[in-house]
Amino acid sequence: MADRAVKHGPWTGCAVLFLQSLCPHVNLLSLYKDQSRKFIVFKVIKLTLIDSAGGLGGYEILKLHDADPLLGVEVKFVDVAACQQFLESYSSGAVRQSLSQHACRLLTVPQEFSVETQLKASTQTLDLCLDNLQLCLQHIQLSQPERLRDDEIDSLEQQLQDQALGHAPQSAALTKEESPVPSNCFKFQRRVFEDRMLTAADVQSFSNGVGRHWKHVGRVLSKSCRALKGPAIDNLAYEYEREGLYEQAYQLLSRFIQAEGREAKLSRLVKALEDCKLTSLAENILDIEPPE
Incomplete structure (x- = not known):
């Protein structure tokens, strides 16, 4: 060239x-x-x-x-x-x-x-x-x-x-290769879901269900989110300690959304929850009915 x-x-x-x-x-x-x-x-x-x-x-x-x-x-x-x-x-x-x-x-x-x-x-x-x-x-x-x-x-x-x-x-x-997943979708538990930006309802569901594991999820998200790197997660824990686990988790995801904008996708949160072995919470956010 x-x-x-x-x-x-x-x-x-x-x-x-x-x-x-x-x-x-x-x-x-x-x-x-x-x-x-x-x-x-x-x-x-x-x-x-x-x-x-x-x-x-x-x-x-x-x-x-x-x-x-x-x-x-x-x-x-x-x-x-x-x-x-x-x-x-x-x-x-x-x-x-x-x-x-x-x-x-x-x-x-x-x-x-x-x-x-x-x-x-x-x-x-x-x-x-x-x-x-x-x-x-x-x-x-x-x-x-x-x-x-x-x-x-x-x-x-x-x-x-x-x-x-x-x-x-x-x-x-x-x-051995699976059918390609459309670029606007992601796969979870062999099912395909439409990807989208995280919503207020997602933040609420996450904050209600993640409990003391919010830091683990935050550290997984920090691998691809600069705003959560370094002491950011520990600073959130200290700043919102009095408000409790719900508020700490809420502020974590809010910080993620604010920093990532349109790239704060549902797929990234679900993947982080999978990595932390919090699949039941991911199922709840995706509104998957538990098996009978």
């Missing part, structure tokens, strides 16, 4: 997202090179882009690069709104969080799996100017794609479409 003058006409641009696992026993590049795991790695990346760019439209994956030890994902954007939403998600850390969640679900990697990322447009490292999204958009628009979509990506995209329609090839890797 080379920088060039921006042409008039439909908005297009190109960026490369570089990925590297921070888990010593997981190498994304090696997994992608493994023919039996290649499709699953691609699916993790595709679902992450769907989450972070607001759906299936506005972009396409052109190629996955071997940038040893990094895995590079070259993305062509054809819609400025999708590109801006992706940049906002990347800047907030939501891209890393989404990728980690999908990798844990599909690649059976450790729950603490996380990734290091770098975003570049031609020679420009966008991580250095994320506080100026308009400048990032300009760099991406100046970096025009120089290739059509790679044949391998065409094949993987078709495989993903076939799987979504229910007639994927019955290879050993795919027979």
Whole structure:
């Protein structure tokens, strides 16, 4: 890719997202090179882009690069709104969080799996100017794609479409794979639920039921929420000690919602409750009837 003058006409641009696992026993590049795991790695990346760019439209994956030890994902954007939403998600850390969640679900990697990322447009490292999204958009628009979509990506995209329609090839890797969960949904106890922002009712149910375990849930949420890192949870415990466990739990989730905004999703709370073995509380929040 080379920088060039921006042409008039439909908005297009190109960026490369570089990925590297921070888990010593997981190498994304090696997994992608493994023919039996290649499709699953691609699916993790595709679902992450769907989450972070607001759906299936506005972009396409052109190629996955071997940038040893990094895995590079070259993305062509054809819609400025999708590109801006992706940049906002990347800047907030939501891209890393989404990728980690999908990798844990599909690649059976450790729950603490996380990734290091770098975003570049031609020679420009966008991580250095994320506080100026308009400048990032300009760099991406100046970096025009120089290739059509790679044949391998065409094949993987078709495989993903076939799987979504229910007639994927019955290879050993795919027979173990579950049907893809839509980007606006999540799975809990083999059931699919629509994801959404946390509501006041969710906060109340959580605060009523979590009891003394609220700190444990808070520490799980803190892995992907900066506002809860460090001494924040202990400070909440001290500040609201007199008001009791309900208020401490209430303030925890309120702090999470205030910090994460639209990313304060039901799926993140349910996952945290699962990790803390508080499945009955998750069932209560999801309004699942207990078995008779």
